[in-house]
Amino acid sequence: MGGTLPVVEALETRVLRIPTDSPEADGTASWDSTTLVVVLLRAGEVTGLGYTYSSAAAATVIDDELAPVVRGRSLADLAAIVADLEHALRNPGRPGIGACALSAVDVALWDGRARALGMPLVDLLGRVRVSAPAYGSGGFTTYDDERLHDQLAGWAREGCRWVKLKIGEAWGTQEERDLHRVQVAREAIGPEVGLFVDANGAYGVGQALRVERALRRYDVTWFEEPVSSDYPDQLAAVRAGALADIAAGEYVYRPSDAVALLGSVDCLQLDVTRCGGYSGWLQLSRQAAAHGVPVSAHCAPQLAAHAGCATRGFRHLEYFHDHARLESEVFSGTLPLVDGALTPERLPGHGLTLRE
16 A cells, blocks of 8 residues: 555644634624634645644644654555544544544645645545535624624625524523514525524524524524534424424534434534544535435535535535635635635645645
8 A cells, every 4th residue: 555645744733813803602602713723744745734623622632642643654545544543532532622633634634645646635525516605604693783784795795695694692582683683684685695594502492493483584594503403303303393494513523423413404514624524524425415415514615615516415615704714814725705606726635725
């Protein structure tokens, strides 16, 4: 094994904490910065780049547990390396931070291999479509009506066929303000653009069903995490009484997490920076396809575009405000949003380079 592809000589991590452009919150959390853990993989003349949105602790897991598994091995042996990386997390723990660390290394491996072969990453993954349609995502509960209106209307003008806002403020206790903000959103985008909402698990089953019925007057077609995805039976109960598509999956860290959700959602969300990188995405998207469930990409749009364009049952990717802004600042070679979609270019790898 090994072929003519180069051997990994070094694996470096960088931790970047980047402030948001204003205070942000959803139904169950608030934040004022985003932590990005970057992996730089050196193999001969090639540098592979991967990253995850997580805690700085993910960098420690990479440095201590995963880097020793990768160093000294050929990029031709990617599948075997990934299997060994997964095994290396048996005792430290894969769900959560471990999965984020694994995802960043896996992305760097795929990018490095594609660059070494002189291939676009999306072609190495197996391209099935030219572009990945995106929905604009933000609409934080900290926004006033004017900023909410301007942000969502802006994505509609950029060609996004759908937009999404956060609801479930203060753990679902302010239904009236939630519905008012949805009305502002519908007025901002007009009748032709699809309207999505995300409660981040803020409601209980009864309240989620009550809110979903009220949302129908605004033609909301996507209700993300109306209840916590920790309880698939509750998601299934909401789905049984809802007209909107019920979506969840951003916290799928391993195959068993996806299995638990596949009978409870209309669309499975996968995050390439959490679910095991591109290797995890390919496995889980096929798992979803076997159950007749489409997939949508959660966040990290610059990485998600390549995964989405290599997935038959792909619906759309999330053009998340924080990540879209951050990725264009931190990396060169980012894909522009054109007519509401991201189109991977014919460059080796995913085309991203860290702005040192």
